[in-house]
Amino acid sequence: MSAMLEAGTSNFAAIDAAVARSYGAQVDYAAAPHAVRSTLLRGLADALGRDAASLVALANEETSLGAGRLNGELARTAFQLRGFADRVDAGIAARTVDDAAVAGAPPAGRPHLTRVFAPLGPVAMFAASNFPFAFSVLGGDTASALAAGCAVIVKPHSGHPELSRRVHALAAGVLREQGLPEGVIGFVEASREAAVHLVSHPDVGAVAFTGSYQGGVALWKAVNARARPIPFYGELGSINPLVVTPQALTQDVETPAATLAASIALGCGQLCTSPGVIVVRADGTGTRFVEALARSLAAQKTHAMLTLAMHRGFERATEHIAAQPGVVTRLAAQAGSDDADHAPTPRLFEIDAQSFVTNAALHEEMFGPAALVVRARHDADVLDVLTVVEGTLTVTLWGAEADTPANRALAAAAQRIAGRVLFRGVPTGVAVCDAQQHGGPWPASTQPQTTSVGYAAIERFLRPVALQDAPAWAIDANRGGATV
């Protein structure tokens, strides 16, 4: 750890103080008209936009992700904040379900019941390393929690500390301008031990986390060890199988190979939706596709990884995969690429489906620009491969558009393990919209019924409450001034 980081690391007392500020802010923020939320969200988006050039420059210094990508990410983050604002204005947090009283004895007779949705905050929000804007201080978790009426306590990622401080300072300025307490968006730099203290704090109401399996599981365990466990929304990793059926290769192998190679290397492979397992038929066309993929991947330009620890982790993960019985290395590290100051070169490995199915070590994520090709003899092999993956953010099915029994079985197997199933394109790139689902069975998400991208993400931070025979003011108090 650098001296800078040590100096910035909050001790337990600082965390307690931050939680107290956010807990104090929670009641008034939740009770305020919902227009306060949407005005705040738009103010944050505007502030990001105003300082875009300097923020992107700082982000690039700290992450090496490149100005092009970072400009796009900042735009997406502002778009997302405004999108939540629009939905708040449309009443997303003011929904009610009303059942009028019915005279008579149960089961048909009943009192008047109104289902409303109450915020769960304050929310402890753990920023990710790989999206310094979109999954960081003012990213999707913060935006959805604020939209739900929750104060947020941001734990920034140590991979971009100065950027995090700058963005939080911007946010604090917006809160001041709008007359809102600073606790609405708290900020605590925290060691691992301090992070456990944060999620164990009795006044924290929910936790959102995007990051490594190891880090996420440690926090999840701490939450479960509380006297009263709270909701923990963690996105912990994913291998994102992509199935290349023979139908996908009838025209050409080069174009799909180039598309896939670009997706594997995008952001130096540091994306939660990076395609890590490529299922290809064990036939001649499949072999030509794998050769084209290796060539195209070798030509991809990568950049330095986010942190030294991640680079080391990537090298360890690829060595571990390469050492498994039956694994053939199709694209090895180039000389010097394991030097932490340099960009790692892409890697490609290959294994037969039966070996993949029976060796759990092959189901682990390589976080970085690498993929494992799995050669399937027939449809049953493909289904077996998907079944053993068990939990993933995405499955992509190329060439499965025709309505055939085989494709129906493939789609069903994909849906069973994934939060998102694609029939075209690549899984990297996650649109922010109402229909999006970014989650999936463990370890893709610790709460597979929820999403961390898209507007349904707000549901994580709202808890239904049934009001029975309530006076109108008690119902309206949950509706933030909504008149519809």
Add this chain to the structure above:
Amino acid sequence: MSAMLEAGTSNFAAIDAAVARSYGAQVDYAAAPHAVRSTLLRGLADALGRDAASLVALANEETSLGAGRLNGELARTAFQLRGFADRVDAGIAARTVDDAAVAGAPPAGRPHLTRVFAPLGPVAMFAASNFPFAFSVLGGDTASALAAGCAVIVKPHSGHPELSRRVHALAAGVLREQGLPEGVIGFVEASREAAVHLVSHPDVGAVAFTGSYQGGVALWKAVNARARPIPFYGELGSINPLVVTPQALTQDVETPAATLAASIALGCGQLCTSPGVIVVRADGTGTRFVEALARSLAAQKTHAMLTLAMHRGFERATEHIAAQPGVVTRLAAQAGSDDADHAPTPRLFEIDAQSFVTNAALHEEMFGPAALVVRARHDADVLDVLTVVEGTLTVTLWGAEADTPANRALAAAAQRIAGRVLFRGVPTGVAVCDAQQHGGPWPASTQPQTTSVGYAAIERFLRPVALQDAPAWAIDANRGGATV
């Protein structure tokens, strides 16, 4: 354990076989037209109705709950099955959210995304002791899981073993009549160890549990120890504060006292919504109310508890409360009432608010006909009492209907800790409808965003999946023949 129970206890192999049958049934049941689900749900309701007289007689033998209550409960269970059937026909499990493709670069450009809802099953369902119909073999958890397209593996409660077998035999008959595989509603009697084996089985997709804190936490821990944890929906206990404001006692103390006493003693207090903490102002009217409550409670007729273990647990819990510093016993056990063959007599205890707030031992549930009166000096005391309760199925607020700052603060504090907030009546009795919410922060529920009563209970067993650029057949495959 009786010989009968030992003989009925499934070993691990029997559990594996039951899971295999339900896992095998899951794919076809989920993929079948949704009319198959609603027809099944109605067939089960009809079967309960046909055999009502003999089922109620058997239930009464095993539970002592009385024919009146049991007839009502059976009617409610059939009503609930039909209610889910109606909602399945109305498309509750066929919902989609569709975002059309938008040309252009992100963040505004996007592919076509359709959010569908896929069943999580098979579901391991643990029946409760205290509702031998409504929270048992064909109770709300089973009904909502079947409506969601999930096969169910029922683990019956040992408190009513013959009834459980009879009801399962009825269900198996309905499955046969309708040409559905027996695995759609599996049944395994299981020891505690075997229950852990069941929830640890890799082919089980979710768990629903209603019962004791101790039993629920043991299963929740087993689920969290899986290689891939799955959703665990547990309802583990609740103390259901009821606040009697001075405004509630301006007319009369006798009538509200009698109403409350009847609720405390209902079902011999063996209801998860039984009011266990009664907050009363420390003034003269409050004292008259407490005296009237003690008299009325003493006059309540109780019946034997569900099991010997529960009776013993009730005696232990009341002795534990009675022994806490500052606790005054207002209504003690009558001679012989701790004899397991007899009905326990109701108990009433009293404590001041400050002592309640600082002694966590007083926040524990007494499962049986007992309540603890907490005397509050002022509004701030009442808020403190609610705050330390932290998690409960219900809070009832009597005399808080006027729109005053004090009542707004009370309603907000109640909503923060409860799944349901009542402004009139008593918390016992939970209407089955769309707006119902039966849950709440831990330990009321392990998943406070979900409900185990009412039609929103189906959401526990559906997982959203975003289909990207999907052909129409892949979307329709999730809609069970819905045409709207």
